[in-house]
Amino acid sequence: MTVFLIIVVVALFGITLWQMSKIFKLSQGKRADGSQVANDEDNNLQGKLMLGFVIFLYVLTIYCFTQYHSFFLPESASAHGEDYDKLMLISMVLIMFVQIITQGLLHFFSYKYRGNKNNKALFYADNDKLEFIWTIIPVIVLAGLIIYGLFTWTDIMNIDEEDGDPLIIELYAYQFDWRARYAGEDNVLGKANVRFIEGVNTLGLDASDTYAMDDKITNELHLPVNRKVIFKMRSQDVLHSAYMPFFRAQMNVVPGMITEFSYTPTLTTEEMRTSEFMVEKVATINKIRREKSKALTAAGDEALENYEFDYYLLCNKICGTSHYNMQMKIIVESEEDYNAWLATQTQFKEQISAQASN
Template identity: 65%
Template structure:
């Protein structure tokens, strides 16, 4: 792949040099008409046909892409607010595609239909109040509608109603891993500071803060289905981004400050594994891995493990050389299963004693 990219760069550089040499030759005085680079009627006609061919090409390419790779899109949202996010995205894409298809066709078709001819002059309007009104007002109305819709959606998502008694969890990012901290029985996160990080105190919890004593630090995130979760996010070193694609959730983790995001999971991990789209994707991935394992067996290499769907917390910022490996498993389960799992985890006070 790297060799192919190098080849593309070399080709593009050669094309650029060639084009620059043509521009220089056009700037020379005394050039005879036989080598003139000025476009004539034939050139304009050819370029008009190429423009028409190109717009047909991009339409065909878009259709093939949707047909062939639509299965790589995310499945239905597994959070309450994700439905609103998907709806906003769908409406925006429909408008963009409709406008794009129409404007691209007009642009390329007009270049073909009205290609330049010697002695022919284009119709010129110094001003046209009606046209200017139309192409100003329509975009303003459409964009204002999308922006207002987006602001209302964002406001609904970001406003956390504390009366819902959300479960408070901290997501702590560092190069190159995640830790999660549960607020314990009091549902209040204790104070923490990166300057206090030492030994088993990986998140820098303040041992003198009573609220920190029952906090629970884990490397696998468990969430109860149907309950609102309030995530408090910190970063130890550089800018990270907590990205949970199946929940349509993303928020930056910024060094020196606490950011937050909340959502309510609506599907357990087991329910998601029974989704038809997920089943098809898992089967497709495992068929690829099975084929690769045949070759790996012949080469005496360890086989690839068969894939099983899990929710994941990813970092969506390029935060360093092993950024790609920064992820944490998320398990969504029933309230009883969550409470049973949480009861088996050591709190901060117990960890410090051990």
């Protein structure tokens, strides 16, 4: 009902503006020449408006970049993220450079060459030199970006399990949560299939596979800093997408198949929390939360807790009603802290034994 009333109000407001424009037009009286063709006065007005609009556009762009820089992501927390950010920066600089020049020329020419009865338009069919310039320059620039992007993408997606001592982790997605599965001391994930899901075996591990016996299933994702991690991703139901923005990582999680992505974390959770960017951002968020808490406490509700930064694994596909809340905490820590945490986690064979004894 509320939505319907809003639509009615907006529609009535639009009708009101339309009627007011008709009254305004009638109050101006008839044009001196009585025609519907734009005269020099109209052309001068439109030319000045075009010039004013491009100036407004530039001022708005500068304002947005200076005022909303805190909404950008901070430095990447993964090794490959530096190349990713560099490619993004180059693309944005080129886009802004071309946009500033073309918009400026478009609106300036609209003003300079506005209609005038004493001027006669110059027309020529073509200009091979100009066409060559505005064709070959974009071709060279785009070819450079595409080639650089392909090399960067190849480096990111070149997943080699024999390279060094990578950590193998499975990310398991289902409506509407995540689970992580760590390989045991053999660093090999056991076989799994959704058909095996039963009781404590929520990820469908194959109990007949010896490699699965020492696997550990967790609801938090702990990663050792400066060690390559290979993620093998599986979905139980619908299409999900594993999205880790601070690591510049995203990969679709597709039912019926295993997708892969890898990166090397370079900043621990504590290091990111103490970075200048994040300290400023957290302070801004907590200031907003304190202001909202005043209204909440006045109404007898609990105040909002202070926000503390954490990495999170999110779902970036609209996978259902609770998609917005499908997330898992990521903790990047030292190798020693990671090993100590992993040692406290329960192995799959222990879960099976406990279920059998019960």
